[in-house]
Amino acid sequence: MARKPRIKTTSLPVPTTREQAEQLLHDIGRLQRQVATIETAMNDRLSDVKRTFEDQVKPLNQGIDEAFEGLRIYCEANRDQLCKGNSKTVTLATGKVFWRKTPPRVTVRGMDIVLETLKKLRLKRAIRTKEEVNKEAILLEPEKYTAIPGINITSREEFGVEPFESEIEKAVTVK
Template sequence: MTKKRIKSTNIEACSTREEAEKCIGDIGLLQRQVTGIESAMNDELAAIKQKYEEQAKPLNEQIYGMFMSVQAYCSVNRDSLLKNNTKTAKLTTGEVSWRTTPKKVTVRGAEAVMKSLKALGLERFIRTKEEIDKNACLNEQNVAENVPGISFSQKEEFVIRPFESEIERAETVS
């Protein structure tokens, strides 16, 4: 490789097509090695996770049983545990509480519900979302570029895709 520097970095540029082809091949080899390392790491992590999940399983089963036992007791004794319209009872070793979750709306068959709302004159339950159609702007760039606040940009990337590799590496060219 020649000593030609690129973009004020200390990276030596390839000086021939053959050098570039060799580098691309080497990149592919290195990427496959990285993939192998990541695969080995994931295998080890899965084994470690399984080991600790197995250790925690009997403890979680105990916790669940105790939780259900305390819940049964507290449900039967709720009136004596809760004072002054509170929702929390303080015991010696901790607290128990009853919480009401926020209401949740579930919609099944959204199109049919929309038709029903419109037929019943309940359009206030229908939200209309306005947003800029960027695809339309791209299709009519000559018109859209005259609108204040709309601009178009494009950049060129240099991509190396070695054969037999699914991983791409791309860098923005300035």
């Protein structure tokens, strides 16, 4: 004989009157404020812990930076003696030092002028044209586009709650 699957249910506080709905909204606000209080306390403690460890690490990082810079100066001054042939890596007793080239990178300043110059020089292969659907234009006249396959215009209704809150005003004495 086949067993019927068990369905877990929870008892939700579903209001039956407006007053009960107002009370639930009040409860949500109270619970949200409690969560915010706990999160604030957590962040305060995390901040203190982080600051403690950062203070411990600060002099160590300064020592690393100074040692790194000293080693770099030595290696740059003695590169010819350290590197054999075309090698860019030197193995020392306690580790390796190396030089490497980064991949080429293009930076463009004054985009309009650069584009204009490329066009004048007929170097259009260096200009990229990107085509994409203008969704904002479609939303301005949705009736024109609803019959086009692949275009779907949707909207949905969402339910939300926003309990009222009041912030304590801070008064500052003006001199």
